[in-house]
Amino acid sequence: MLKNSAPLPSVRRLPLYLTVLEEFSREGREWISTTDFSEVLFLKPIQVRKDLAHTGIIGKPKKGFKVDELISTIYNFLGWNNLTEAFLVGSGALGSALLGYEGFQRHGLNIVAAFDVSSDIIGKTIHGKEILSMDKLPDLAKRMQVKLGIITVPSSGAQQAADSLVEAGISGIWNFSPIKLQVPETVVVQREDISSGLAVLSVKLGRFD
């Protein structure tokens, strides 16, 4: 069952606050106020205040929030303080890019193995990780207790990739293919759709005269 928590638009803004907080932290500043955030991010202070309130942090009137405390509260809220191990399925251009992104470690994500169906790629090493055959997925998932799958295969193979992951007992899927996956309702799916973003950009560009 789904508990209710912060509104998802608020959740989406939290990583943005983290980038500002880390900047403040590097500069050695102890306090940050919602007006500080709003100036950098062009948001209204009240929105920042509401968003932060969802994490449970308590501020101090006149001062704001303790930078380090707020950082750890947000990390905690997102569960990014302990690593989640993930499998990546589809080691083409996008998959390779994700394999090479070091930022995931800081965001609680550790890609422990990568898979592909193409014999051209299987056995090769990308960003220090060997690409394995899909046959190895079920056993390895159960053995390593991996709970998260990342799908970066072309649309035509996405459903099949999802089926394999579900079959292997995964409980969440990060789906980078532009299709809607059919999965049991116990499995959480987050679709990351670059074409949605491009659509918004296109409309915004077309809207100017």
Add this chain to the structure above:
Amino acid sequence: MLKNSAPLPSVRRLPLYLTVLEEFSREGREWISTTDFSEVLFLKPIQVRKDLAHTGIIGKPKKGFKVDELISTIYNFLGWNNLTEAFLVGSGALGSALLGYEGFQRHGLNIVAAFDVSSDIIGKTIHGKEILSMDKLPDLAKRMQVKLGIITVPSSGAQQAADSLVEAGISGIWNFSPIKLQVPETVVVQREDISSGLAVLSVKLGRFD
């Protein structure tokens, strides 16, 4: 000035409808109804109807919409029927992935040149495109009348990349770095934030008991 158009959440769903439409088209089906969409995408028919209405398409009671007509109406609405030329700044892992993504052509996007600051990469060819030095950007942008820039550099270099693009007369930026760019208000920026998606996924996963 910004005209008002469809709500952005609706715009974000349009590419999803396109994937269903292209499937129907391949199968040679002439008509599609909002109930057809809703079954595949797990959306309510009324929402699909509202979304499609924003594109100006007119349906037929009892039948639905003509598949081919709807496809071209959506393409037209998004401006994806004619190509926009773009520059890509930052040719690391993510930049390379975008350079190699053939799907952009169908979405009206043509990456005509790629740039980087690192002398290790400049001169190399990635997915058939030579990586150029940033010095070449302003002249080339003006000469080619390029209006769109894609930023795939690490956060630390993102603002500088944006400044170069703005200086070169670009009118839109697709920003893949996790920071808020400071640009004149005549420039449209669309931020594509993978960590927002990861935050949502993390919260959804954490919300189950």
Add this chain to the structure above:
DNA sequence: TAGATTGTTAATCGATTAACAATC
């Protein structure tokens, strides 16, 4: 014809914004 589906107007829901007392 009967009934599935459209387009449109109204109701609901949820997120954003405003207002303001409490506080350091």
Add this chain to the structure above:
DNA sequence: TAGATTGTTAATCGATTAACAATC
């Protein structure tokens, strides 16, 4: 103290959903 900023309650806004007459 005075005033900036918090936390909370209420008002507004915009998107989603419902209702229903029109239509093929």
